Amino acid sequence: MAAVVATLWIAARSWTLPAFPGRTDFVLMQLSAAWWSTAVAAESMVSAPADKLFWAEMAWMGIVCTPSLWAFFLWSYTRGELPARWRMVLVTVGLATWALALTNDAHHLIYTAIRPVDATPGAALIYSHGLLFYAITVYIYAFMVMSIVVTASGIHRATPAYRTHYLGFLVVMAVPWIANAGYVTGNLTLFDLDPTAFSFLAVDGVFYWLIARRRLFDLLPVARDALLDAVPDPVLVLDGDGTVVEANPAALALAGDHAAIGRRLADLPGLSVLSTAANPVKAPAKGPGMGPAPLTLDCGGDLRSFEVTWVPLAAGRGGREVGCLLMLRDVTHRRRAEARLEDTVRRLDAARQEAERRLAAEQEAKRALNGFLSMAAHEFKTPLAIIDGAAQLLQLDAEVKAPGMLPRLEKIRRAVRRQVNILETCLADDRLSDPGFALRHDMLALPALLRNAAAAQCDAAPGRKVELDLDGCPQRMTGDGPMLELCVHNLLNNALKYSPPGSPVRLRAWSEDGSRDGSRDGGEAGRWLALSVTDRGIGIPDGERERVFDRFFRASNTGTAAGSGVGLNMVRRIAVLHGGTVTLDSRLGEGSVFTLRIPLGEPAPAEAAPCDGGMAGMPAG
Template sequence: MLSLPAILLLAAVLATLWTASRSWLLPPFPGRFDFIAMQLSASWWATAAAIEIIVPAPADKLFWAEMAWLGIVCTPSFWALFLWSYTREEVAVRWRLVPAAVGTATWAAALTNDGHRLIYTAVHPISDAPGAPLFYDHGLLFFAVTIYLYVFMVMSIVVTANGVHRATPAYRTHYLGFLVAMAVPWVANVGYVTGNLTLFDFDPTPFSFLLMGAVFYWLITRRRLFDLLPVARDVLLDAVPDPVLVLDADGTVVEANPAARALVPGLQPLGRRLAELPGLSVLSSGGCTAAPVPLTRDCDGDLRSFEATRVPLTSGNRIGNRGGRSGQREVGCLLMLRDVTHRRRAEARLEDTIRRLDLARLEAEERLTAEQEAKRALKGFLSMTAHEFKTPLAIIDGAAQILLLDAEAKAPGMVPRLDKIRRAVRRQVNILDTCLADDRLSDPAFALRRDPLELPALLRAAAAAQADAAPGRRIELDLTACPAGMTGDGPMLELCVHNLLNNALKYSSAGSPVRLRAWIEEGLGGQSHLALSVADQGIGIPAAEVERVFDRFFRATNTGTAAGSGVGLNMVRRIAALHGGTVTVDSRLGVGSVFTLSLPLRQEALCEEGMAGMSAE
């Protein structure tokens, strides 16, 4: 029979179903599945309790009491999972299987209670009146399930209380709403289990869902419980590290995040006009300030700079009215400040560094210009000096030749001295030729001559000149396989041979010969090359220094006091490269060295662009 308790329970069912439907239509929120599952479980529980009240027969009442166990177990379980998801993080799907599995198992145990008596040990009406409520003696499984449910209820209280403690005022009311809504069924169930509280002689827990539904209705309609956007905006405002202030139309601060409140320590900015706040009044003039504004001082007493951005806050429709004006009106503004102190200091340091670099660059350019002028003057002086020296040296050599012819007949004792004079003159001429050649090679406009050369004659002349400059030394020539001629720059190639022979004679003992050999070898693609080697039995080159022997101004560490400038072999490599060839060395310390010059015999291999792009190193 339909009674007031049944009507109240059915009303609770409608309220919870309405809340579940509203929740389903809302935008997704954390724990939505658990919340809806909780509402449906509560509806199941309240419906079974209502039917238990309506049916008159005790057996029917017992059946619907057993049917209610699925909702009894699932409702608090899903409620706890919902709170965890909403306040912490979304629970994994596997945890939702726990209340479903335990609820189903308990429901099955309740429906088979007659066989084991683990939930209800005895059931009897509380009076002889028709449709009287039943009194249940509870078994062991009932108390085990109750403990299981209380674990979830305690977890709900702990999670919600922790949320209230951590919450900011903007959304602390939501967590308090959770506690209020949860406390009602909790108190009702504890009172029923202890036997101290019943409602209409029935378990008051299902009735408590009517009150919980009303609380949720108020939270949803008045406090927008599941409208996360306002809550998220409040959280975001507090989490933003930059100062943010919300001003109304009169310039009064109505909201400020912690970073903004820190700009006016010891003073509450809320409710005050921006123009009244020390350090922030410069921002009250309005507009968007792109330039940095000095506001406060840091711990070192230096001014901190901020960039201020003002965003208007409007209210009304975006569609213009009939007068052509927008239906919106400005109700305030959002003032965002970005701390650019470090950026401004870095920019100042960068500007200072750039200024100093510019000064250094100008100074370096001036020094470079002066150095280039000095080098040009030096080259001009050396060139002039070399030419000026060659003229008197030629006169000395010519006079020595005339005297030598006359001395052979009249004063044989003067011949060795005249030969020594001529050798000294030739040595000096070779040094001057090397200096002039190095100067020419360093000129980007230098280009090779393309003369037909008689190789045997060129090599014999170079060997004879070096032999005359080193009396008593023996130069062995092997020109049997030497090609008859080639195209190239004769003076430069002769200078290469002079430098190679001079090095060999300089760094080998007086009793050992120097061998000059020339032959033809086939290179890649069938191209013929002139191979020219100069071998000595001298001091050799240390293995660690072989790779550097062709570097400009480099001299091996074992050369001792032997005269030299370190440019001869470098010049050989550069001249060989201009002819499209290479020069290599094979040396063993204390045994001797073999320098091999390889030059293509075809004219096409000669460098067409002079010294452009060729390093002197």
């Protein structure tokens, strides 16, 4: 009973201390432990078994509430005040358990039987427990475990300076656990009674020592003051009249007056703009991006930007607003970076617009140039045809009258044919670049087409020989005759151009089954025309073979040989439009083999070639 009186004094002393988190729960826990201990004391003093049972039942209010209030106190102290409604839940459970205990004779859910420990008058009782007893025990132990978890997490989150206080919590919490465990196992009793209630009184005594000697509950306000001083951003507390009642060192330095506390905000030169700011923004309730617009303050001639947040301070149960907390976050560097970024974006946007203007002008010039070249090509074909016709007539006349003129006339005709081939290539490239271009689907006599192409190339290159191998060549196929003939002309022309004199060029055509690349183990099946042009010329360097079909690309070893880099690109584009491919096998200094494969039936759908000649998805040559 002396311990109970001491506990009641501690409860009264704790209530008069400055407010600290969990104070209400701490005081209620002391009162609950005092209730429990008083009932245990009364049980030990009375002698009749029925009276002892009554006081044992009276103790259940404290038995249930003490551990749960202890857990709530630790939670509030380490993590923040819990709402009052949760405290009402604990009290409701305690009252319900107390009512069940007082009516135990009707249901025997808590105590099923009692018997004295011995025959001595007034001897303590041994209780046989019912199902509700064990359920309540689990409930109580859950709160005890919660106390350990909350305290352990507080140790983990606390700074080293405050961890000893949380360790003290854990040590003190071990006392009720040891007492209860000893009672349950039958190894520890106090006057033959449960010592758990007295252990909670001992806990109260330890906390009284922490309060009186170690200033445990004074630590939190001190820590909060230290935290306010350590915050690098200015923080001010204003009363309802706008007077500064508290300010951290950063705010005092910003105000330029260390005697700013007690003065009105509007009277502080460095901060007066804050008092005139219209519609101050309250602290954002949700995530970032909801704060107020920055304000610019003159800090001793240095203009700095701050995000200002106003937090209203309320007092009493009615929530009457008594002042506000003013927090300023220095965002000068961020604002300067944003300004630089905005300037960079503006300059980049201006550069983009200028580039788009120049690109549009270039595209327009390119279209005009292409139109001029197309027109010029058409215009040149007519005089070239006249020159070629005149040369033919002169050849007929020279055979009789001036045989010595025949070589010169033949040279004129070869030059004309060379110019016509160049014009045909330019016109074909222009047609292929037209988005509206469509292939013709004519039935072609392949052997005749290939022989004519070979003969034309031989005529253009006197003394050069094209060997034909048409044994396996299909007789008919569907395709665009002029375009396919142009492919053969370009392949033969390249082979003859880059082969040494006297070295033959071989043109071979055959049909094959299988996929586009000639394999028979997959791919798109069907009948294919395969056409290869083989030479023993200079070959193509290893690092340039993948680019040989690019528009305007010429290998580095072509020297001074004439060429535009358009022909092979055109061959690939025509092959793709027919649903086929063109590949290259070359060895530097030994020669090259170009192989064109095209389906013999209806051509597979293919997208028109883009204007720059590149074919997306085209396999490398």
